Amino acid sequence: MIENEKENLSAVQKIIVDAGYTGEKFASEIKTIINANVEVIKRNELHTFVVLPKRWIVERSFAWLEKYRRLWKNCERKLNTSLQMVVLSFISVLLKRF
Incomplete structure (x- = not known):
C-alpha cells in the first residue's frame, strides 16, 4: 500500500x-x-488501564469518524471519493470545535 x-x-x-x-x-x-x-x-504488559502516549490520538480520531454515517459502509466506486469523504468528515469535526 x-x-x-x-x-x-x-x-x-x-x-x-x-x-x-x-x-x-x-x-x-x-x-x-x-x-x-x-x-x-x-501496551503495558500489566492488565491495568493506562493511557498510552500518542496512541489515544489515533483512537480519538477514529471515534470522531464513526459519527459519520457515510463512512460506515464503503459504497463509493473510487478510492479517491472515499478519501474525500474522510477529509470532509474531519473538516466537519474541526468546524464544530470552533
Missing part, C-alpha cells in the same frame, strides 16, 4: 504503529520507500 501511494506520502516523517509492526524489517522498508521513521507504541 505504501509503495503504491509513496507520491502522496512524501511529506510523512513519522509513522506511529502498534506492537504488531515491531521489527527491523518493517521499519527499514518504510525508511527505504518513503524515508520516514517508525515509532512502535506498546
Whole structure:
C-alpha cells in the first residue's frame, strides 16, 4: 500500500504503529520507500488501564469518524471519493470545535 501511494506520502516523517509492526524489517522498508521513521507504541504488559502516549490520538480520531454515517459502509466506486469523504468528515469535526 505504501509503495503504491509513496507520491502522496512524501511529506510523512513519522509513522506511529502498534506492537504488531515491531521489527527491523518493517521499519527499514518504510525508511527505504518513503524515508520516514517508525515509532512502535506498546501496551503495558500489566492488565491495568493506562493511557498510552500518542496512541489515544489515533483512537480519538477514529471515534470522531464513526459519527459519520457515510463512512460506515464503503459504497463509493473510487478510492479517491472515499478519501474525500474522510477529509470532509474531519473538516466537519474541526468546524464544530470552533
